[in-house]
Amino acid sequence: MIIERIQAGVYAVNCYIVVCEDTKKACVIDPGGDADEILNYIEKNQLELDFILLTHAHGDHIGGIPRLKEMKNVPVFLHKEDEGMLMDASKNLSSMMSGPNIGLSPDKLLLDGDIITLGNLKLNIIHTPGHTRGGICIKVLDTLFTGDTLFANSIGRTDLEGGSFEQIIDSIKRKLLVFDDRVKVLPGHGPYSTIGAERIHNPFINQ
Ligand SMILES: [Zn+2]
Ligand SMILES: [Zn+2]
Numbered sequence: 001m002i003i004e005r006i007q008a009g010v011y012a013v014n015c016y017i018v019v020c021e022d023t024k025k026a027c028v029i030d031p032g033g034d035a036d037e038i039l040n041y042i043e044k045n046q047l048e049l050d051f052i053l054l055t056h057a058h059g060d061h062i063g064g065i066p067r068l069k070e071m072k073n074v075p076v077f078l079h080k081e082d083e084g085m086l087m088d089a090s091k092n093l094s095s096m097m098s099g100p101n102i103g104l105s106p107d108k109l110l111l112d113g114d115i116i117t118l119g120n121l122k123l124n125i126i127h128t129p130g131h132t133r134g135g136i137c138i139k140v141l142d143t144l145f146t147g148d149t150l151f152a153n154s155i156g157r158t159d160l161e162g163g164s165f166e167q168i169i170d171s172i173k174r175k176l177l178v179f180d181d182r183v184k185v186l187p188g189h190g191p192y193s194t195i196g197a198e199r200i201h202n203p204f205i206n207q
Contacts, residue, residue, distance in 0.1 A: 001121055001141060003186070004041055009033025010098055011060035014188055016145060017041055020119025027118050029053045029138065029145055030188060031064030033099070038064060039071055050118055054078045054106075055147025055188055056135040057086035058160075059094030062102055075107035077116065079127060081162075082134025083109060091161060110136065126175050130168020131156035137176060143184045144195070150176060150185060152193035155204045172205055 001018065008015035013032030019025070026047040031038055042049050049072045054061060057078060065076060078086055085091045089101035110116075112127035124139040128149045135156075138145040148156035150172055158165040181196025198205065 001143070003143065005186075006034060006037055006041070008038070009060060009063045012189070013060050014186065014190075015064070016186060017047075018118065018121070018123075018140065019045070019047060020121045023119030024048055025050050025119035027051050027053050027123075028064075028068065030055055030061040030147065031068055032061050033063040035064035035067035035071070038068065042072075049074050051108075051116075052076045053116070053123070053138065054082070054086070055137070055145065055149075056132040057082040057092045058132065058148065059089075059092045059097045059099075059102065061147075061188065062086065062092065062094065062104075063097075063099050065104060066100075066102065069104075076104070077108045077110055078106040079125070079134035079136045080109040080111060081127075081129065082132055085132060085134070085162070093160070112136075128168070128171035128175055129162075130158060130164050130166075130171045132160070133162040135171075139179070139183075142180075142182060143186060144176065144179065145186050146176070147188040150198060150202075151187045151189060152185070152191045152197070153202055154190075155202070156188075169205065177205065 009032035089095040094102040114125040185193040
């Protein structure tokens, strides 16, 4: 597996391009903007873009989708509970952000426990509500993409529509901290971490 990070869009979301080295198939997680930079990486490395995967539907994570769809016609995968948010520019807050209003329909709705295939890789979908109702984390081998659920030393905000502090803490404790300390945490914003480091240092989960 190769993981390329592009800090995309004006909100510098961590957009990840995940590549199966055996098959050269790739997916993009949270294309917040800078679609042309993403497309350049795909072309330069002669990859086949299979799908776009969203950790949740907030505007800072979706800005690059229209351009990627126009150029590659790839499907967008999203958890079922965030579908309404993706379709509505005021609910996903893109209407309040710089850049165009974005409202679009997902092509495939995900549920907790789903496994998505990318070449020879298996992407495990973990429903972690709390930041939004349909927020997910994605585990591939020993890497966990945590979106805006878990950050290095912090957690996602819970004061937006669908947010719940109790739920996000419960999601993190029951569904993420069960993993081994060595599992890498690649969040939607900011620096990387590990499950072990968060278990010890994250002030929100060590109360
Ligand atoms: Zn968010
Ligand atoms: Zn975000």
